[in-house]
Amino acid sequence: MTRRNWLLVCLTAIEVSICQLSFADSIWERRAPHAAYLFMDNRARRVGDLLTVMVNESTDASNTEQRKMAKDTAASGKFNFAGKTSGASAGQAAAAALSIDQSADRSFQGSAQYQSNRQLLDGLMVTVVDVLPNGNLVVEGSRRRRVSNETRWLRVTGVVRPNDIMIPNMINSQSIADINIVYEGGGTESRFTNQGWVGRLTNKLWPY
Template sequence: MRFISLLALILLVSACGRINHIGKPPDFTPPAKSPERVAMIASGIPDAAPLGRRTEAASLWSGGQTSLLGDRRAIKRGDIMTVVIEIDESAEISNSTDRSRSGSESLEIPQLFGIPQRINQGITDGASLDNAVDLGSSSKSNGSGSVKRSETLTLRIAATITDVLPNGILAIEGIQEVRVNFEMRELLVSGYVRPEDISRQNEITYDKIASARISYGGRGQISDMQQPRIGQQVLDVVLPF
């Protein structure tokens, strides 16, 4: 009974994600719990500007982000930038091996104190001990393998600076959810970028993101149908054949 109760509890917990959208579309992730909102609320205390910088606030040619010619790139916690994801990669690997080996050994004792001659007289006609030992072996093996992969992905997502590291590197994170009928499409991106890699259009490409984590998938009724059931996944792991 304990085993049955434990199994029922495991199945119930694992199915909670699917029960959430039975008969209704999947729910959006609450924005209040996202690290982006936390970074925007607690963006840090701005430094007090000197008197000379205060007087430049009313000038048209000041270098601030709000001026006409100012740098509007994201530089502090809570700022937003655009991440451009354009993945168009292909790889093809082909390997082949061919190996062969052969060997032979022969041992003849035609003269050994007259012993072979005496043995030859006592054995069947046509047999001889002249070629006492004759060994031969050969082996051959070959193998081939090939890998072919192609990926194409073009996306754009707004990401928020969630932290500024002591060395000036910016930690970013972006979440995008699009719900179409009963299917939720999710795009997640996170990583670390250098401020100088951000373009004047406040954009950065995915190949300039260190420790990049990019996830594009979905959840909903269609995704549930494409996934094997929990029992089948467990059997695939447990069964040895």
């Protein structure tokens, strides 16, 4: 290879290297727009983001009411009269007695007691459907599960404050405002444990 050819090869290699350096892609431009950020967590903050809700609701109510009333009334009256008249040839005597007694007794006693203890533990993934002007998130989600002809349906809606979302992108149901939890079931087991429609209709129409 002559000196001229060698010089042309070197110049060509230098031009190719300069072109490659000029048009090199940035690693940030190849980043997926929906990928996680290096210095940012994955908590829900936009419409369409997912959030895990841990449902932990318990209801414990106890009410006892007792009432007693009594009324007694008593009245009595007594009247006595006695008279006697005597003379030389005649004599008279009179006696009268009147006694009135009256009494009334009235009493009432009532007692009522109510106690309820329920607990619901579950979890599901909800979706952010709206972002309010103050930054709060409106979430909504449902889950339907069917096992052995028995269906269980859970639905949760509410408003979430971003500061209450924990690091694993999770929030407890007690921290959700305006929460609405619906848990329903139907199937073979429900037909045995729930009251029939005739019994429910009788309970509504029975006046006593």
